[in-house]
Amino acid sequence: xxxxxxxxxxxxxxxxxxxxxxxxxxxxxxxxxxxxxxxxxxxxxxxxxxxxxxxxxxxxxxxxxxxxxxxxxxxxxxxxxxxxxxxxxxxxxxxxxxxxxxxxxxxxxxxxxxxxxxxxxxxxxxxxxxxxxxxxxxxxxxxxxxxxxxxxxxxxxxxxxxxxxxxxxxxxxxxxxxxxxxxxxxxxxxxxxxxxxxxxxxxxxxxxxxxxxxxxxxxxxxxxxxxxxxxxxxxxxxxxxxxxxxxxxxxxxxxxxxxxxxxxxxxxxxxxxxxxxxx
Amino acid sequence: xxxxxxxxxxxxxxxxxxxxxxxxxxxxxxxxxxxxxxxxxxxxxxxxxxxxxxxxxxxxxxxxxxxxxxxxxxxxxxxxxxxxxxxxxxxxxxxxxxxxxxxxxxxxxxxxxxxxxxxxxxxxxxxxxxxxxxxxxxxxxxxxxxxxxxxxxxxxxxxxxxxxxxxxxxxxxxxxxxxxxxxxxxxxxxxxxxxxxxxxxxxxxxxxxxxxxxxxxxxxxxxxxxxxxxxxxxxxxxxxxxxxxxxxxxxxxxxxxxxxxxxxxxxxxxxxxxxxxxxxxxxxxxxxxxxxxxxxxxxxxxxxxxxxxxxxxxxxxxxxxxxxxxxxxxxxxxxxxxxxxxxxxxxxxxxxxxxxxxxxxxxxxxxxxxxxxxxxxxxxxxxxxxxxxxxxxxxxxxxxxxxxxxxxxxxxxxxxxxxxxxxxxxx
Numbered sequence: 001x002x003x004x005x006x007x008x009x010x011x012x013x014x015x016x017x018x019x020x021x022x023x024x025x026x027x028x029x030x031x032x033x034x035x036x037x038x039x040x041x042x043x044x045x046x047x048x049x050x051x052x053x054x055x056x057x058x059x060x061x062x063x064x065x066x067x068x069x070x071x072x073x074x075x076x077x078x079x080x081x082x083x084x085x086x087x088x089x090x091x092x093x094x095x096x097x098x099x100x101x102x103x104x105x106x107x108x109x110x111x112x113x114x115x116x117x118x119x120x121x122x123x124x125x126x127x128x129x130x131x132x133x134x135x136x137x138x139x140x141x142x143x144x145x146x147x148x149x150x151x152x153x154x155x156x157x158x159x160x161x162x163x164x165x166x167x168x169x170x171x172x173x174x175x176x177x178x179x180x181x182x183x184x185x186x187x188x189x190x191x192x193x194x195x196x197x198x199x200x201x202x203x204x205x206x207x208x209x210x211x212x213x214x215x216x217x218x219x220x221x222x223x224x225x226x227x228x229x230x231x232x233x234x235x236x237x238x239x240x241x242x243x244x245x246x247x248x249x250x251x252x253x254x255x256x257x258x259x260x261x262x263x264x265x266x267x268x269x270x271x272x273x274x275x276x277x278x279x
Numbered sequence: 280x281x282x283x284x285x286x287x288x289x290x291x292x293x294x295x296x297x298x299x300x301x302x303x304x305x306x307x308x309x310x311x312x313x314x315x316x317x318x319x320x321x322x323x324x325x326x327x328x329x330x331x332x333x334x335x336x337x338x339x340x341x342x343x344x345x346x347x348x349x350x351x352x353x354x355x356x357x358x359x360x361x362x363x364x365x366x367x368x369x370x371x372x373x374x375x376x377x378x379x380x381x382x383x384x385x386x387x388x389x390x391x392x393x394x395x396x397x398x399x400x401x402x403x404x405x406x407x408x409x410x411x412x413x414x415x416x417x418x419x420x421x422x423x424x425x426x427x428x429x430x431x432x433x434x435x436x437x438x439x440x441x442x443x444x445x446x447x448x449x450x451x452x453x454x455x456x457x458x459x460x461x462x463x464x465x466x467x468x469x470x471x472x473x474x475x476x477x478x479x480x481x482x483x484x485x486x487x488x489x490x491x492x493x494x495x496x497x498x499x500x501x502x503x504x505x506x507x508x509x510x511x512x513x514x515x516x517x518x519x520x521x522x523x524x525x526x527x528x529x530x531x532x533x534x535x536x537x538x539x540x541x542x543x544x545x546x547x548x549x550x551x552x553x554x555x556x557x558x559x560x561x562x563x564x565x566x567x568x569x570x571x572x573x574x575x576x577x578x579x580x581x582x583x584x585x586x587x588x589x590x591x592x593x594x595x596x597x598x599x600x601x602x603x604x605x606x607x608x609x610x611x612x613x614x615x616x617x618x619x620x621x622x623x624x625x626x627x628x629x630x631x632x633x634x635x636x637x638x639x640x641x642x643x644x645x646x647x648x649x650x651x652x653x654x655x656x657x658x659x660x661x662x663x664x665x666x667x668x669x670x671x672x673x674x675x676x677x678x679x680x681x682x683x684x685x686x687x688x689x690x691x692x693x694x695x696x697x698x699x700x701x702x703x704x705x706x
Contacts, residue, residue, distance in 0.1 A: 183425035186386055187439045187490070188414035197442070201429045 015141055026145045033151050036100070041093035049080050056262070064269020071265065075258040084233060084255045091222055091232035091259060094150065098157040098218045103211065106162045110169025110210075111195065120170060127163040135160050135221055139228050153222070153230030161218040165210040172206025173199050212267040219260050233259065311398055312359035313494065313526040314366075314383065319356035319392035321378055324349035327390050340549060352378040353550045356392070362493075365520060365527040369537040370547030376530045379547070380498050383528065384417050385409060396494065414443050418487035422499040424479045426471050426486070433458065433467035435482050439490040450489075457485045460519070477508040484516075488523065497529045501536065513540055534574065538562075538582045546570055558582050585665060586658035588694050589678045589687030594619045597626050597645055601637040604629055604645060615674050617685060618645055624683040627651040628674050655679045658686060662694065669694060 019026075047055065053076045061069035079088050113120040138159055142152035176199045184194045200207075226234030233255045240249020322330045330349035333342070340351045353375040360366040368376040381387035383394050385401065394401040396416060404412060418439065426435050433451060434441070436458055440450035458467055461481040471479060480500055487495055501509040517540060520527065531537050537544050538558040545555045554566035562582055565571035594617040595604045608616050608631050615630045626649060633648040642648075654668050656678045665676055675690040 177425075179421065179423045179425040180427060182386060183419070183421060183427075184438075184442075186384060186413060186419040186421075186496075187442060187486075188410040188412075189442045190410065193442050197438075198427060202427075 015144055019144055030146050030151050033097075033101075033154055034149075037093060037097040037150055037154060040097050040100075041090065044093050044096075045086075045089045049076075049085055053077060053080075060262070060266050060269070064266050068265040068269050072262050075262050079255055079258060082251055082255060084236060084251060087231070087233045087236055087252070088255060088259060090230075091219070091234065091256070094154060094157060094222045094225070094230060094232060095215060095218045095263070098154055098161055098222075099211070099215060101154070101158045102162040102165055102214050102218070105158070106165035106210075106214070107169055107207070110166045110207075111173060113166065113170040114173035114199075123166065123170075127166055130159055131163040135224050136227075139225070143228055148229035150230055152228055153225035156225055156228075157218050157221040160221040161214040164213040164217065165207075168210030168213070169203070169207050172203030172210075175206065176202045208267065212264065215263050215267055216260065219256065219263065223256060313362040313364075313397065314360040314528070315393075315395040315398075316356055316358050316379075316383070317393040317395070319379070319382055319394065320354045320390045321352040321375075321382055321387060322349050322354075322390045323352055331391060351550055352387075353382070353547075355551050358545055358552065358555055360526055360528060362526055363524045364542045365529055365540055367537040367541035367544045368528065368530045368547060369532065369534065369541075369544055371532055373549075374547040375550040376532075376547050377498055378550075380496055380528060380530050383494075383496060384413055384419065386419075414439060414490060416492055417494040417496055418490050418492040419496045419498065420480070420483045420487050420500040422502050424476075424483045424503070426479055426482055428471050430470075431467065432463060432469050432471075432474070432482055435471075436467075436485040436489050438486055454485070454489045457489045458482075460488075460522075461485045461515075475508075476504050477512060480504065480512065484519075493526055495525045495527045497527060499530050499532065502531065502533065509536070516540060534577060538577065546573065559584075559587060580661065580663040580666065583662040584658060585656045585660045585662065585676070585678045585689060586687075588662060589658075589689050590693055592617060592677070592685045592688045594623075594685055595629075595645070596621065597649075600643045600645060601629070601634040601648070605631065605634045605638060608634070617675075617677055617688065618649055619685050623685055625655065625677050625679050625685040628653050628677075650674075653677065656689065657681075665689060665694065 044052070053073055056076060057069050057073040060072040076088075079085060109123065113123050135156065138156035139152070142156045146152040146155065173195075180198055180202070181194055184198045189197070222230060222232060223234035223237060226232060226238045233252050236252030237249050237256070240246065240252060320331065320334065322334070324330065324347070326347060327349055330343050330347045330351065333346065334351060334354055338346070340354075343349060343351055356379060358366075368379060370376045378387055382389040383396075383401070385394075385404075389402055392402070396412065399412075401409070401412060427438065430438070433454055437445075437450040437454040440453060445453075455464075455467065458464060461484055463478060463481055463485065466474065466478070471482075474482065480503075483500065501512045504512060513536060529537075529540060538561075541558055543555060543557055544561050546553045546561065548569055554561060554570050556564070556566075559582065561570060562574050562577060562579060565574060593607065593611055593613070595607055597618055597620055604616055604618070608614065613631075615628050617628050618626045620626050626646075628650050629645060629648050630650070634645075637645075637648050653674060654672065654676055656665055656668075656676050658678055658680065660678075669676060669689070669691050675688045677685055678687045678689060680686050
């Protein structure tokens with residue numbers, strides 16, 4: 001059927017145009033992202049597996065609790081036993097790098113949106129778009145601009161994972177009682193003092209919920225991004241599908257579940273602890 | 280007629296002769312009031328200029344709302360607050376009292392008019408100076424407490440110092456004595472949820488006092504508390520005020536509260552002031568029917584003080600002797616008379632019977648028949664406290680100043696007359 005609105009062509013033309021005229025810019029971005037990710041992955045894989053188990057166990061214990069720590073240790077030992085340790089490290093490095101970018105970009109955006117109704121209104125449709133657009137679609141321009149590999153994967157992960165962080169930062173800051181902000185003003189606080197001493201601490205549980213959600217989304221996107229060469233546990237799943245190796249696919253799948261539960265419990269625990277302290 | 284004239288004289292004197300300190304302040308006050316509010320107007324809306332113009336032409340609030348869709352919050356507000364005074368803004372909800380309070384520290388930006396603090400134009404201050412004023416000169420206490428739930432009690436109290444960049448040790452050292460003063464010494468590490476409403480507002484008060492401001496702006500601070508705690512907090516505020524001597528602007532919708540704590544009361548209605556005066560003036564000389572209606576159910580005996588109903592004291596001096604005492608009593612037609620020392624300090628009372636007996640014994644000394652165990656009221660003692668004493672006692676009640684001087688006396692008949700008269704005045 002003939003399309004009356006040739007949106008597909010327009011997008012193609014736009015992407016080609018960008019590719020032609022902004023290649024230098026994309027190269028710089030690519031190098032930058034690659035450099036950060038590469039060092040994070042190097043850092044994680046430099047640590048012997050048993051030491052990483054202990055370190056993550058300690059983080060879970062301090063941040064969340066004893067049972068979370070136990071699950072973390074057992075889960076990681078299980079992954080080592082399955083022989084998917086390298087894939088796990090790759091997936092973890094992707095998620096950590098994507099979270100780094102999401103927090104650095106998303107939190108200020110959320111703060112900005114909370115302070116300005118205009119920004120809030122402008123961001124909303126953009127965030128809706130980012131979140132509801134089927135995640136595969138991001139892969140295409142990402143490949144065109146950055147080729148295959150971890151960098152386009154990271155960009156699509158960040159785009160997919162960042163919206164809830166922006167939204168919940170915005171929401172958390174706006175939920176702080178106007179009475180408290182008025183009191184802070186009445187005592188002569190500067191706008192920055194109101195933000196750092198009142199709003200952010202009070203919004204922290206909500207912001208942490210945003211980080212938790214973003215991590216979960218990043219993990220699921222990292223599986224999809226394995227289609228453009230992200231590697232990791234998602235890669236195992238993809239391999240299993242394409243070769244109809246049910247066993248290999250299942251191992252990849254269960255490993256992702258284990259990593260997801262570990263990351264979720266640790267970040268939720270941190271959030272719960274903040275709540276308790278405030279109560 | 281004579282009675283009325285004397286009444287007026289006493290209450291006039293009463294304003295200036297409360298205590299030696301306030302008398303001293305009065306002298307200073309005449310030089311410069313602490314807060315001056317001039318022609319203050321606040322209009323809510325996006326086209327306030329047009330509304331302001333109409334307001335100047337004398338249109339009413341409702342007409343302006345209809346014509347311009349701008350809401351007049353407060354208008355034509357003029358008053359002065361003296362140093363050390365508790366100035367109460369009173370009115371029903373929606374009368375603009377909280378708006379007016381917030382215009383003083385510009386939490387709400389006034390549309391036109393001026394607020395002067397120590398002669399400085401607050402309305403003209405830039406952002407930095409305004410913050411400086413809020414940090415050092417005026418602090419605020421809120422109806423909702425507005426305390427920070429993520430901070431300990433100590434960190435709440437020290438908040439004002441923290442944002443001024445005061446080091447942790449120093450701000451804690453300054454906040455602790457204030458917490459102790461409001462009775463929360465052992466709670467500094469606690470969080471808000473562990474505290475009752477009354478205790479939370481003590482924290483609010485401490486937070487406002489730690490900055491050591493000259494001015495306290497209090498927005499219905501006790502309205503959210505239950506009646507018993509409210510009364511307790513009112514008393515504590517008065518006790519505190521006598522120690523720290525701040526200038527207080529206090530908003531309330533509760534007339535009893537206003538009468539109890541206010542040195543002067545400004546009654547607001549629909550965004551403007553209807554009357555400013557001492558509690559007694561408001562009760563006895565209401566400026567309009569609205570004020571009269573507002574105050575008609577007040578228990579006048581709680582507001583009227585000993586000073587307001589006392590009569591000039593008839594007394595004899597200790598060295599005068601029974602004969603002189605007897606003659607004075609006969610002249611005045613009374614059966615007992617107060618005795619004062621050379622410095623006019625109250626020594627006691629003698630009865631006519633005792634004096635007669637002493638003069639028959641030819642005893643020249645009054646001190647042997649002196650009854651020293653008598654009730655002494657203070658000028659600020661509420662009349663409601665005096666009624667039971669007068670009912671039980673054979674003698675009049677003496678009103679004495681802080682130095683023990685006899686200021687006046689209250690007899691049963693005059694007290695009742697005073698109550699009836701003032702009661703009628705407010706009807």
